[in-house]
Amino acid sequence: MSTWFTEKQTENFGITAKIKRSLHTEKTDFQQLDMLETEEWGNMLVLDDMVMTTQKDEFVYHEMVAHVPLFTHPKPENVLVVGGGDGGVIREVLKHPEVEKATLVEIDGKVIEYSKAYLPEIAGQLEDPRVEVKVADGFMHIAESENEYDVIMVDSTEPVGPAVNLFSRGFYEGIAKALKSDGIFVAQTDNPWFKADLIRQVYRDVKETFPITRVYTANIPTYPSGLWTFTIGSKQHDPLEVPNERFHEIETKYYTKELHQAAFALPKFVKDLTE
Amino acid sequence: MSTWFTEKQTENFGITAKIKRSLHTEKTDFQQLDMLETEEWGNMLVLDDMVMTTQKDEFVYHEMVAHVPLFTHPKPENVLVVGGGDGGVIREVLKHPEVEKATLVEIDGKVIEYSKAYLPEIAGQLEDPRVEVKVADGFMHIAESENEYDVIMVDSTEPVGPAVNLFSRGFYEGIAKALKSDGIFVAQTDNPWFKADLIRQVYRDVKETFPITRVYTANIPTYPSGLWTFTIGSKQHDPLEVPNERFHEIETKYYTKELHQAAFALPKFVKDLTE
Amino acid sequence: MSTWFTEKQTENFGITAKIKRSLHTEKTDFQQLDMLETEEWGNMLVLDDMVMTTQKDEFVYHEMVAHVPLFTHPKPENVLVVGGGDGGVIREVLKHPEVEKATLVEIDGKVIEYSKAYLPEIAGQLEDPRVEVKVADGFMHIAESENEYDVIMVDSTEPVGPAVNLFSRGFYEGIAKALKSDGIFVAQTDNPWFKADLIRQVYRDVKETFPITRVYTANIPTYPSGLWTFTIGSKQHDPLEVPNERFHEIETKYYTKELHQAAFALPKFVKDLTE
Amino acid sequence: MSTWFTEKQTENFGITAKIKRSLHTEKTDFQQLDMLETEEWGNMLVLDDMVMTTQKDEFVYHEMVAHVPLFTHPKPENVLVVGGGDGGVIREVLKHPEVEKATLVEIDGKVIEYSKAYLPEIAGQLEDPRVEVKVADGFMHIAESENEYDVIMVDSTEPVGPAVNLFSRGFYEGIAKALKSDGIFVAQTDNPWFKADLIRQVYRDVKETFPITRVYTANIPTYPSGLWTFTIGSKQHDPLEVPNERFHEIETKYYTKELHQAAFALPKFVKDLTE
Structure with a gap:
């Protein structure tokens, strides 16, 4: 056909x-x-x-958004995922035994419903007892949270439609407030081939709020250009200085301990966006 | 339109x-x-x-195929490029002052002709006095060379059409013979999302001939999946153990000294192809 | 989407x-x-x-395949439709009060099933008491019939797949046998822009079997080139000499009494295929 | 490719x-x-x-726009083509020996230039001594003409861009003035599948200005829906009542004397647009 x-x-x-x-x-x-x-x-x-x-390439995004900040944080007990209604990030979060609670705040309940129906191996852990699913506006949820989370992951669509607020400086300030004093957050921040200005802007905005700001990449074949960036804002812990004993074995298809480090070695033209 | x-x-x-x-x-x-x-x-x-x-993304491929082996070799004086009629690899090779001679062996003279006409900033260095351009069969050229080159780069199309011989074990053996005793070669070896078997096979074949075999990747948005692999076969020098003083400043848009190292940190499912 | x-x-x-x-x-x-x-x-x-x-353009084909032969025949009581599992031709056939029985022989029962489900206004008359639906090979059904039908309509796909036999000379001879002594048949015979040879061949084959052979056209926007041909083979009645009193009012969106005549005025390059 | x-x-x-x-x-x-x-x-x-x-299907449009009005008029000596810079209508006009002068008024000289270069068998007659080519606004040309032409053909693009004025009632009134007292005009009037409202509107507008208004069709495979309409406005001569002796032999691939008549037998849903 x-x-x-x-x-x-x-x-x-x-x-x-x-x-x-x-x-x-x-x-x-x-x-x-x-x-x-x-x-x-x-x-x-x-x-x-x-x-x-x-189904074929989801593991790249979900592993890379989850494991980099979770291994960076020494003890991520309370984790928040904003967006991510397909459940893939949650599935990866639950691979970390330190995690006691993972909250998913997805604005569109239909995303959750149809991911459960048609992407069961991605959404299958949403029923886990450690997980709380809230169908609500992530921006508002962040605004109402204070000193609560160890790690926050922003798994949004591109900055159009319902996700537009999730790329604003006010949002990053809200995240900083919602995080504990050694909290970390990560957001997907699109691709450097077609959205260089967005990456530059987000980097600047995050940097004004977080002492440690870092960009890393992963290859996602179904995303624009295939080269995807993620931006980390961290209050204390540097993703580039994770002590070797912090890593433990988890089952992955993309993420490795070596790649954790290597993913921050940016192509020159991407690095230039952060300077 | x-x-x-x-x-x-x-x-x-x-x-x-x-x-x-x-x-x-x-x-x-x-x-x-x-x-x-x-x-x-x-x-x-x-x-x-x-x-x-x-024109927009050529720099990734050309820099990554050239600079990784050229910085790995301590003194690359005599360089051969098989294929690569667009001239982009040659342009990068010439950025290395150690290079005294760069030979391009391209089977299809038309590729050279129209690259000069329509891709001048890529093909523009083909007239450099250090460069010799031969319109000939790369496979035959290799077969007739012995103990001659420091670095050989295979910049071919995918293993269909005129490039099919360039992915055979016999070809790698010919390359080994054509290289000097501390020579290095690199070949583009397609992508792991759609051509995993090819990567696995090439890796095995190269490994049977070269003591040091390594795979690295680069992101090329107009190539299948965006994630491209390169396989290095080296007689003595390990691309992962380049002494820091070997690196010198060159103008690039993708390659950096840090990325040289990081590019060898493979995603788990790619690493699995080499085991 | x-x-x-x-x-x-x-x-x-x-x-x-x-x-x-x-x-x-x-x-x-x-x-x-x-x-x-x-x-x-x-x-x-x-x-x-x-x-x-x-749903939007089906009326053209169904009206034109049905009404031209049915008005040409003075009293079409027993009608056979070969193919046409969507039921559209049957729907048009039933608009003629002379028709006592209409048999549909469709090789693929699934076409009937899903037309009923998703094209109800086309397939809706398949339950009419005057209609008999047989899921069977039309070629075989024809071969087993003798002196039985007033009008036979061949509503097949193009001559590939299950319809390939329906464009053979043996099939037209079988149809002649299955028809009564003043019977008429019509077949869709593809378009003159891309399939001129087919039209020429079918015209020749039908002409060797039927005293009166005529080609007419209709405009079907979703069919190749938009210009569709139909070939009639008739034992006695000429579609161009229908007495005016034979026509009666029926509800249509494409067919008219005037168009019945005009549809046989072929563009020069189509007419040339019949000479 | x-x-x-x-x-x-x-x-x-x-x-x-x-x-x-x-x-x-x-x-x-x-x-x-x-x-x-x-x-x-x-x-x-x-x-x-x-x-x-x-090149493959141009003959349909050019023959049908030209020969229907030209055979309808008893002695078309002075002919105007508005638009039609490719020269195809002119080529057909020149097949009529009665024509003494054919004026082409095309707004875009580039259409003429590149048609001559790449469509020589269509544009080839633009150099004929009977032809005058003017690069000018057809609307203005019409407005400045009075009692001058026997036949006017409007060979425009669809009513967007430079052709938008050519589908207005004022334009038809201008045409009536520019025509002699027994003049005829024809315009291409798009397709009934996607532009029914346009056909209805043009028909009404022309009818308010011309005593005889008629719509006919032709099949053009590369035009939307394949079914194209033409609207004729005539002061005296009815295209449906051309005396048989008026027709003479011309070389065509689509138009025939029989088709001249038949083209006015409209599909029911098209006829409904004219009532």
Whole structure:
């Protein structure tokens, strides 16, 4: 069947994937949600025409957003995930035995519902007793939290639609307040090929609030350009100075102890965005 | 103008780029050659429907294929580039003052001709006095060389069409013979998302011939999956143990001394291909 | 949602339609069956990647295949439809009060099943008491019939897959035998822009068997080139000499008494195929 | 080379054609002009992303716009073509020996220039001594003409861009004034599948100005829906009552004397637009 989904990642460039069938399509209160069964990537969650995650490559994003800050923090007991309704970050968070509580605050309940239905190996841990799922506005949740979390992960869509507030300086200040005194946060911060200005701006904003600010990358083939950045803001702990004994064995497909370090070695043109 | 070039990187997935115009199209003796002016990537060289290089992202490939082996070798005086008719690797090679001679052996003279015409900032150094350009079969050139080169770089297309011989064990043995006793070679070895078997096979083949075999990666947005691998075979010098004083300043947009090291920290699923 | 179905009508040309969702996809015993909900055409039945019918333009094909032969025949009591599992031709046939029995012989029961489910206004008359539906091979059904039908309509896919036998001379001879002594048959015979040879061949083959052979056209926007031909073979009655009193009022959106005549005035390059 | 031109004929539907190369691309003073070499249709002229004409199917449009009014008029000596810079209508006009003068008024000289260069068999008669080519605004030219022409043909793009004035009631009144007392005009009036309202509106407007108003159709595979309409306004001569002796032999690929008549037998849903 010659049916292809095309994501225009820029006005003039995109990816195109053959689809077997559309599993679900819905205009939720917040965004257009589509669940596609693709030939190449398995089931694929698409929000507002942007690929969010696929069964084949989801592990990269979820491992890299979770394990880098969680191993950086010496004892991450209380973790917050903003966005991330597919449950993939939560699944990785729960691999850390130190974690006592993981709260997911996702604005769009439909994302959770259809991820459970069609991405079970991603969303399957959302029922874990350590997890609390709240369908609510992450921005508001952060604003109402104080000195509460060890690690906060912002797993949002790009800064359009419901995620637009999650890329503002006020949001980072709220995060700083919501974190404990040695807390760490990480946000996905898009790609340097098409969104250099965004990375530069976020880096500056985070740096004004957090003493330690670092950018790292991972390769995500279904995301624009394939090269994805994450920005860390940390009050005390430096992700580049994790003591070797802090690492312990976890099962992963992308993250390794060596890659934890190497991911911060940025290509020159990306490094330039942080200077 | 709604004209789009689509490269099916697999049967079920691809990239699509808006084009302003076709600058040249020709069936050469070896392959279909197209030079496109794209909106997103500038001029783009396409061989047999596969993107070879673009003005916007070419620096990644060319820097990473050249500088990693050249800094690994303590004194790369005599360098051979097999393929690479666009001239980008040669341009990077010439940034190393130790290089006295750089030979380019490209099978398809048309690639050179149209790269000079439409990719001048890539091909512009092919006239340098240190460079010798030969339009010939790289496989044969290697077979006829003995104990001659310090560094050999294989900048080929994927293992289809004219490049199919360049992914064979016999070729690596020929390279070993063509290299001096402390020589190093590097080859582009495709991507781990769609061509895992190829990477595994090349790694094994190279390892049977070279005492030191290493795989590193770079992010190339217009190549399949965006995550590209390079395999190094070296007789003595380990790219992971380059003495700090060996590095010197060169102008780059991707490569850095830190990235030289970090590029060898492979994602777990890629590392698994080398074990 | 940027998901588009593309039918390559030739190797180098096609149509592309935005789809809202895939309603059903299945590899039946005979062909790939897809039911798509499109933005432009409503629900669309696709067999082996070829558009069969859509809610928006189906009336053209179904009216033109049915009413031309049915008004040509003075008293069409017993009618056979070969193929046509979507039920659209049957719906039109039943508009003729002379028809006492209409038999549908469709090889693929799944076409009937999913047309009933997703194209109810097309397939809705398949339950009519005058209709007999047989899931069987039309070629065999014809071979076993003798002197039985007033009008036979061949509503097949293009001559690939299960329909390949329906474009053979032996099939037309079988039809002649299955028809009564003043019987008429019509077959869809593809388009003159891309399939001129087929039209020429079918015309010759039918002409060797039937005293009166005529080609007419209709405009079907979702079929290749938009210009569709139908070939009539008739033992006695000439579709161009229908007495005016034979026509009676029926509700249509495309067919008219005037168009009945005009549809046989062929463009010069199509007429040339029949000479 | 997998480069395809796609014309979105509506927001949700289009055609797509494989191109060998782009022959010319230019933003003229009036519109985006592209000349493409396609695999299926030969060279193709595209204005503002809409297919204007192709080497393979151009004869339909050009013959049908020219011969219907020219045979309707008993002695068309002075003919005006508004638009039509590719020269195809002029070529057909010149097949009528009665024509003493044919004036082409095309607003965009670049259309003429590149049609001569890349569509020579279409534009080749623009140098004929009976032809006068004016690069000027057709609307103004009409406004300044009085009682001058026997036949006026409006060969415009769709009512966007430079052609928008050519679909207004004022324009038809101007045409009536520019025509002699038994003059005839014809305009291409788009397709009934996607532009029904336009056809209805033009029909009404023309009817208020001309005693005889008629719509006819032709099949043009590269135009939206494939079913194209033309609207005739005539002061005296009815295209449906051309005396048989008026017709004479001309070489055509689409138009025939029989089709002249038959083209006015409209599909019911098109006929309804004129009532």
